[in-house]
Amino acid sequence: MERHQNRETRTPRNNVVVHRRRKSKSYRLSYRSGLGAADSRLGWSPALTARRLNTSRKAAGISNIAERVDPGQLALLVKTEWQLSYVTPLHQFRHTQLKSYARQLSAFIAAGKQQGLAVEVEGLQTTFRVSFSLVQGMTQSDEDAESVLVQIHSKRLFARQDEPQKPVWSGWLTCINGNPDYLRALPKDFVCLPLFGCSGADGLSALVKSWFQQSFDCCFGLLEISHTSLQWLMALWTNCHAESGIQHLKMIWTLPAAPPLQVTYTEAGENYIDIEEVTSFMQGLKSHFYRHFRLDLSAGSLNQVSTALGSAKYSGRMKISNSRYMITTLTLLTECALLKMPI
Amino acid sequence: MAATLSLTGPPDLDLSSASDLSVSSRSSNRSLRVAEKERKKKKAEDPFVLALKYFSDVEAGTPVNGNDEVERNMVLVEKLAYSKGLSPEAISIMLEFAMSLRMGTSLCARVLKCLIPATLVPQEAVVRAVVWLSVGKIPVSTQILFIKWVLTVFDMIDAKDQLRAVYGFIFNFVTEENLCPFICHLLYLLTRKESVRVFRVRKLLELQSRLGRQPFLLSLLSLYKVFCPEMVMLSIPSRIKSGFRNHNMPWKSALIAVQKGAGPHVAAGISPASTTIKTNPRKRKRCHLELPVMTSVVSKEAQTEPSSCGKVVPLVQLHSFAQLLENMHRIELPAQMGSLLGSSLALQYLDCVQDESALLRLNFWLGYALHEEFLFCGDRGASQNSQEALPFLDRLLSTQHFLQGFSCSEAFLYKFLNVWDGSLLRPQILGLLSNIPVVPSAQIRQLLFEPLMQLFFTSSLFFKCGLMECLNNMLLKWLTWHSVYALEDDLDISLNSHTSINMTLSGFKDSVMELVDFVGRLASLGLQLEGCHSLLLSFVLDFYETVCDMFMKYGLPLVVMPPPGVFYPALFATDPVSVDRLAYIMHRYKVNFTSAKSQEELTKQAFHISRQMVREFNHYIIVMVNCLWNSKMFQLDMGLSLGEDLLLKSKVPQYWASFDLVHHPAFMSYAVDFHHRVSV
DSSP, X not given: OHHHHHHHHSOOSSOOOOOOOOOOOOSSOOHHHHHHHHHHHHHTSTTTTTOOOOSOOOOOOOOOHHHHSOHHHHHHHTTSEEXXXXXXXXXXXXXXXXXXXXXXXXXXXXXXXXXXXXXOGGGGGEEEEEEEEEETTOOOSSSOOOEEEEEEEEEETTOOTTSOOOEEEEEEEEOSSOOHHHHHHSOTTEEOOOEEEEEEOHHHXXXXXXXXXXXXXXXXXXXXXXXXXXHHHHHHHHTGGGTSOXXXXXXXXXXXXXXXXXXXXXXXXSOOOOGGGHHHHHHHHHHHHHHHHOOOGGGSEEEEEEETTEEEETTSEEEEOOGGGHHHHHHHHHHHHHHTOOO | OHHHHHHHSOTTOOGGGGGSHXXXXXXXXXXXXXXXXXXXXXXXXXXXXXXXXXXXXXXXXXXXXXXXXXXXXXXXXXXXXXXXXXXXXXXXXXXXXXXXXXXXSHHHXXXXXXXXXXXXXXXXXXXXXXXXXXXXXXXXXXXXXXXXXXXXXXXXXXXXXXXXXXXXXXXXXXXXXXXXXXXXXXXXXXXXXXXXXXXHHHHHHHHHHHHOSOHHHHHHHHHHHHHOTTTOOSOOOSSOSOOOOOOOHHHHHHHHHHHXXXXXXXXXXXXXXXXXXXXXTTTTSOOTTOOOOOOOOSOOTTOOSXXXXXXXXXXXGOOSHHHHHHTGGGEEOOSOGGGGGGOHXXXXXXXXHOOHHHHHHHHHHHHHHHIIIIISXXXXXXXXXXXXXXXXXXXXXXXXXXXXXXXXXXXXXXHHXXXXXXXXXXXXXXXXXXXXXXXXXXXXXXXXXXXXXXXXXXXXXXXXHHHHHHHHHHHHHHHHHHHHHHHHSXXXXXXXXXXXXXXXXXXXXXXXXXXXXXXXXXXXHHHHHTTSOHHHHHHHHHHXXXXXXXXXXXXXXXXXXXXXXXXXXXXXXXXXXXXXXXXXXXXXXXXXXXXXXXXXXXXXXXXXXXXXXXXXXXXXXXXXXXXXXXXXXXXXXXXXXXXXXXXXXXXXXTGGGTTSTTTOGGGHHHHHHHHHHHHO
């Protein structure tokens, strides 16, 4: 799949400006709209040729997210490790109906439990309470939809009233700085929240995903963070030296040797990299490894990157440790998720 | 076998006495006994048998850590278990070994996981193991694993009478909270009328008050109620939604593999309960190609304006075309559009309605399924893909007869062609490829031609033929689409139509031109690579039969001649069919040219026949006629230039007549036939 990845880093060769045509609802397509359809079909992926990972990014600005987002919700989002997925756009999802969705999801989970679908034996005595909430203040552009947070609390059968209910499962759907052409090209009854993160029991995640699939006709797929994106994340995080004195950078490569070799590079110091120099940094690192250890890092793949600001793994697990640079991280991940959209 | 053994038997066999029947029968008997003894000796030395002997004889308390012998024997047993399954004696020895915890608890779970029976499970072994269960030293998770194992192989236990005899013993385990669901399941399978007793019912009711109305308790109570309704007083819902779960997870795939390998020798007593095992062993990951079940939309609260015609009929309730027609105006689409792919009725409705967001939803689901299955699949092998992918793609292909052009399959194909190896699901992928709608000429090279070129030149002859056919179909579909839409409206489809549409007539002509050129190049080089193989030539000529009639049959004002790399191999082919087809193609070209010229004079439409094309055509015709009829090959200015001395060196007498109708190698069979008839 190396070629597939390479496609991501090439700049678009031809800026095909595609107009989206509304297909007329007549029973037989006329010639014009038929011809136009050829164009509008490609227009569905207006970024079929124009959708690439950006080759240059602005330096990470600190966004004062702490001022705009409810601190309680923010605390829930940081310091947890999330498993990421991409989601195709949701059909007829209304931000005003969150309470009713919460009710439906609890009913669905209860039904699933009856069928023995998700829950272990000791979960017999607990019931689940679901809450959907809006996380306001995270969106960056007009096209982005508001993020949604889902939490499942467990309630033991004979719990005391004042016992705090901790969430056994939480998840969120978000879209930060999504590609505006793509978002504008979607019809009105679709809401695009392409990035989904969840943490908690696998059975509950599966239940929640299947409820979403049945209610909004969307699809969930695993979002793997490619090594290019991992390098971007590393560059973004280590560039934020001006604000906090962090520099603990750890990178793990997996090399295809027998037995499989894992190379860990840990940097604890004042080094910082500009975003534009990330490739030369990686080049230098590779030649260093080759010269001293006779290891060619490009034969393996970068699996995990962690700094004091957060960590990210190839398998799609991600943790943000500091809320200040959350927006840029989520922007990058939204872009990765949008790249995986089928059309 | 006796005969061969008598030859290889002990040297004191007297073969000369074979004529004496009694002596020979005695000797053959003796050789049979010898063979038996040898077989028994070999069996005793069989490593697997030795391993079993070890497990049955090992002393209690032998350490496990660092014990290589135990490890070796375990590996042997596991290997046999996963390949062919264990024989009943092996199962009983291993079960006894595991449940008695002779070598500690760590091996117990490992042994239980590999207890795959080949044919039967002896019930004494199970009963003994249940006895060990009560001794109380086995950890809870292993106890659960054991019960799950019993449930999984329940149908393979040869008789159940001893198990029923210890019903009460098993019933006592119901009070253990962790084991309760599994024990209830086992009891459910073992219960008969005699087993229903008042104290047992009371115990179950007590449990229910403690644990709640759990489905497993309810199922067992309902079974008791069926046998003895007077003993069970409480009301049980007549339809318990869930019943019992399937607990065969760790053994499912291994059991299927063993049963498949065993083939017809599998015990006939596999009852329906175990047919649930026969699902796809690859269920670890959710199967992306599974069509969602068609359901109606769950919540209708979002509807702001009520549907004016009263009740809305969900699509899932319609089963015939007549019903569809009746309710056409008030049909509601299902919750998940992916489910439509299975029903042709639904597709017809969708084709009629052309609802944009519905089509988009379908495209999203379909694109997701294709991407996940083929592009994002990581390291999964191709063999696992084709089992489910084949019917899915076939269904997708037949769907595309109704609804042309899913944009998601187009997008998917462009990405997939870059990573395809040319042989995985070839007919289906080529079929999907031929359904691609017209690609603008600016992008066709990068999106379509480059990956196809790479595939073409590195593939076998059959792929080349398949690709030729696919491109031919693609061209046919483009031309058909053009002719349908062009004729339908009275629009002026000349070049002056408004240019804001990106696909004007000239754009369409460009795309077709690019395609025909591309195929011409592929064909020329392909024929050279394959030595002008007649199969490839026939597919190429198919393509040009389509091309030559583009004006007459499809109304597209474009004429393109075949390249020399196609013309000359066809002219000098060694089978008469190719030459004949070439002549037919040239004839059609002439018809098209003359008709185009006459039409140009008539209507003054801006159809400029390219002068270059006419010149090429004339040249080809002259060559052909000179070659076949005038016996004047190599003499005029042909595309091929062969020096005079080379032709003389070839020592072909009268080389200028070597390819005319009389001497052409392709017509040799006709010549022979002629001579036969004349000579008779």
